[in-house]
Amino acid sequence: MIKIIVAGFKGKMGSTATKMVLDTPGFELVGVLDPHADESNLNELSEYTEDIPVFHRKEDVLAETSVDVWIDFTIPEVAYENTRFALENSIRPVVGTTGLDEEDVKELQRLADQKRIGGLIAPNFAIGAILMMQFAAQAAKYFPDVEIIELHHDNKLDAPSGTAIKTAEMIVEERGAHQQGHPDEKESLAGARGADYQGMKIHSVRLPGLVAHQQVQFGSTGEGLTIRHDSYDRSSFMTGVALACTKVMENEQLVYGLENLL
Numbered sequence: 001m002i003k004i005i006v007a008g009f010k011g012k013m014g015s016t017a018t019k020m021v022l023d024t025p026g027f028e029l030v031g032v033l034d035p036h037a038d039e040s041n042l043n044e045l046s047e048y049t050e051d052i053p054v055f056h057r058k059e060d061v062l063a064e065t066s067v068d069v070w071i072d073f074t075i076p077e078v079a080y081e082n083t084r085f086a087l088e089n090s091i092r093p094v095v096g097t098t099g100l101d102e103e104d105v106k107e108l109q110r111l112a113d114q115k116r117i118g119g120l121i122a123p124n125f126a127i128g129a130i131l132m133m134q135f136a137a138q139a140a141k142y143f144p145d146v147e148i149i150e151l152h153h154d155n156k157l158d159a160p161s162g163t164a165i166k167t168a169e170m171i172v173e174e175r176g177a178h179q180q181g182h183p184d185e186k187e188s189l190a191g192a193r194g195a196d197y198q199g200m201k202i203h204s205v206r207l208p209g210l211v212a213h214q215q216v217q218f219g220s221t222g223e224g225l226t227i228r229h230d231s232y233d234r235s236s237f238m239t240g241v242a243l244a245c246t247k248v249m250e251n252e253q254l255v256y257g258l259e260n261l262l
């Protein structure tokens with residue numbers, strides 16, 4: 001049995017992941033963590049019958065004698081500290097929380113190397129989103145002019161999305177930095193052209209009703225190519241989270257991107 005803790009279990013993703021862990025053979029939920037929980041046991045909530053301790057501080061998780069995997073769907077502000085804490089205590093992190101920067105990821109990878117502990121930081125767990133990023137990177141070899149439009153629900157804290165940043169990184173690996181648009185273009189309204197990543201523009205849309213969507217739009221002489229992925233429901237992320245919980249048990253590195261475990 002793989003013993004799992006879910007951090008952020010009161011949230012939209014954390015609650016979906018908690019149910020996934022409870023429903024997956026071979027997984028054992030040994031605790032859930034959320035400082036904003038009022039409960040001390042999961043079975044105090046009407047949707048659960050299981051006797052599972054609720055922790056309010058990460059340090060209290062150590063009361064559980066053995067924890068294999070730390071699933072993290074919390075907030076950008078705490079993702080780094082939570083992941084560090086998991087690694088320091090020999091718990092394998094499966095981190096979906098976005099907002100970690102490049103240096104944070106590198107530092108956590110160095111720590112995982114020292115501790116020889118496997119784990120994953122994945123901006124997106126939906127298999128279709130992984131394919132969208134890989135197809136976009138492939139297309140960028142032939143279509144260097146591209147803009148990313150990411151669209152999410154309006155409770156999202158970080159912009160641009162972790163997926164948009166990862167997509168831009170993968171595109172830049174193929175095409176390098178590349179100035180796009182007119183060199184003399186001016187914004188009459190600040191932000192009109194979006195954020196800039198090595199010459200590529202990223203536009204963030206936040207609206208009620210959306211879940212997680214991204215369009216990677218390429219333009220070339222007389223033609224265009226649009227690659228789009230839509231998560232209509234948070235269940236779309238769970239196959240990837242479950243796969244990651246199993247795969248991190250076998251590796252000794254902290255990888256960035258689910259594609260590295262497929």
Ligand SMILES: NC(=O)c1ccc[n+]([C@@H]2O[C@H](COP(=O)([O-])OP(=O)(O)OC[C@H]3O[C@@H](n4cnc5c(N)ncnc54)[C@H](O)[C@@H]3O)[C@@H](O)[C@H]2O)c1
Binds near residue numbers: 073
């Ligand atoms: N990688 C993916 O596939 C993927 C998919 C969806 C969302 N996300 C990311 O996951 C994160 C969570 O998204 P959400 O929509 O569930 O957010 P949410 O606001 O619904 O939930 C966040 C939860 O984290 C809890 N929390 C805050 N501080 C905490 C701490 N110190 N320890 C434990 N829990 C803490 C909050 O109380 C809340 O319940 C975001 O960063 C989002 O971008 C990633």
Ligand SMILES: O=C(O)C1=N[C@H](C(=O)O)CCC1
Binds near residue numbers: 212
């Ligand atoms: O709901 C969110 O927030 C999501 N964030 C991820 C990101 O920032 O890329 C992707 C999935 C949904």
